[in-house]
Amino acid sequence: MSFTLAIVGRPNVGKSTLFNRLVGKRLALVDDQPGVTRDLREGAARLADLRFTVVDTAGLEEVTDDSLQGRMRRLTERAVDMADICLFMVDARVGITPSDLVFADILRKRSAHVILAANKAEGKAADAGVIEAYSLGLGEPIRMSAEHGEGLNDLYSVLMPLADQYAERAGDDAPETDVDLTEDEAEDPDAVPVPTNAKPLQVAVVGRPNAGKSTLINQIMGEDRLLTGPEAGITRDAISLRTEWNGVPMRIFDTAGMRKKAKVQEKLEKLSVSDGLRAVKFAEVVVVLLDAEIPFEQQDLRIADLAEREGRAVIIAVNKWDIEDERQAKLKSLKESFERLLPQLRGAPLITVSAKTGRGLDRLHEAIMRAYDVWNRRISTAQLNRWLAGMMEAHPPPAPQGKRIKLRYMTQAKTRPPGFVVMCSHPDKVPESYSRYLVNGLRVDFDMPGTPIRLWMRGQN
Ligand code: GDP
Ligand code: GDP
Secondary structure, eight states: OOOEEEEEOSTTSSHHHHHHHHHTTOEEOOTTSTTSOTTEEEEEEEETTEEEEEEEEOOOTTOOGGGGGTHHHHHHHHHHHHOSEEEEEEETTTOOOHHHHHHHHHHHHHOSOEEEEEESOOSGGGHHHHHHHGGGSSOOOEEOBTTTTBTHHHHHHHHHHHHHHHHHHTTTTTTSOOOOOOHHHHHOTTSOOOOOSSOOEEEEEEOSTTSSHHHHHHHHHTTHHHHHSOOTTOOOSSEEEEEEETTEEEEEEEOSGGGGGOOSHHHHHHHHHHHHHHHHHHOSEEEEEEETTSOSOHHHHHHHHHHHHTTOEEEEEEEOGGGOSOHHHHHHHHHHHHHHHOGGGTTOOEEEOOTTTOTTHHHHHHHHHHHHHHHTOOOOHHHHHHHHHHHHHHSOOOOGGGOOOOEEEEEEEETTTTEEEEEESSGGGSOHHHHHHHHHHHHHHTTOTTSOOEEEEEEOO
């Protein structure tokens, strides 16, 4: 089992060209299969050593702009919901059009993984369009020419880590139904209720063995676990549980189940780390669960650092608070350790809980929702540039070797986590300390605690 990639975008940007390149002759038309919309084309794709399924929203050439809101939107949504990863293609020669914005919006709302590709980017004529693509807020665009086969290496390097993750995930949620309704079913009043298309918030609970992960998840799941939990004795690599927690659909990655396989202590430690690692990759929000008695152990620090590097929203939850009696003093020392040992997670919430009694779980829920919100935060380009001007006035960028660095323009390139691009002269000369100054400023001025913030310096001709 592998993953499914949907190629989406407005007509004429080059989707079919890329589709054909990836699929070659290995095309499998899905038209005749019941329940599959005719307008989606599916093929077995190959890119270097990667094998995956690619879906193309073909046959949209005749669609006029008027029906963009209708048919095209539905079709795209369907492709997005079928796919694990979406490749959103724009035309770098034309630049960003209003239709592109409609697509970007759909993707932002519905897809966990979006790869942005600026196609037709062979030659200099496309430079402006590639830069403009940053403004979609979907990350750094891959510069591509589907027709000439350029940019496929970059596509490969973006897909590869995701492919790993989906390969491992395959089958982990077999008992669940993520069924996309066909329209007929959707209108059938007698249809059995099925899960909505709203993507559940993906949460991983990680931490060392015995921190209380299973207890916490059981407490969150309540009765639900009996319905959705994996059968006893199951030894899947990552177990995910679907639930609603305080009304919010969530998918919780349980990293505890794994250790039941382990026989010896050494193996146990190892498994627990790699299993946690996998859960982190799946998650949007990572809860690092510490044991109040032995907080911030090496293993905790490693997984928290990993979560930050993977760009996840992170929450530190200190468990077994029920057996703590010097709470004030303990909390103070925990906060000190946190700041000293995990400076890269500055401002992340630290919540005390008792998985056993359920105390503090509402606060944990709140912290998850808030972290998720910050992680998705979007700041307008106008606001950013006003802010950047102020920052430069307060502290002008340095002038290495007498050459003043000019920061020209700033925009948010992505969310989840927030990432920003600063267009400047001599991007490679901007010192780390100045980038840090900007990142810390963003964190404070736009109220973004506890989320990783990415900043890229880029040159512009
Ligand atoms: P779709 O409607 O998005 O599937 O777009 P197509 O794949 O049918 O491509 C639309 C037009 O753009 C065709 O004439 C292609 O030959 C052309 N095209 C596709 N990729 C490229 C490219 O990388 N560079 C240039 N210059 N043209 C391209
Ligand atoms: P896991 O290995 O992280 O899944 O940890 P478990 O959930 O299996 O818990 C390990 C041990 O800690 C068990 O004996 C639990 O009963 C205990 N435990 C878990 N949470 C709490 C808590 O909030 N308070 C107390 N006192 N014990 C807890």
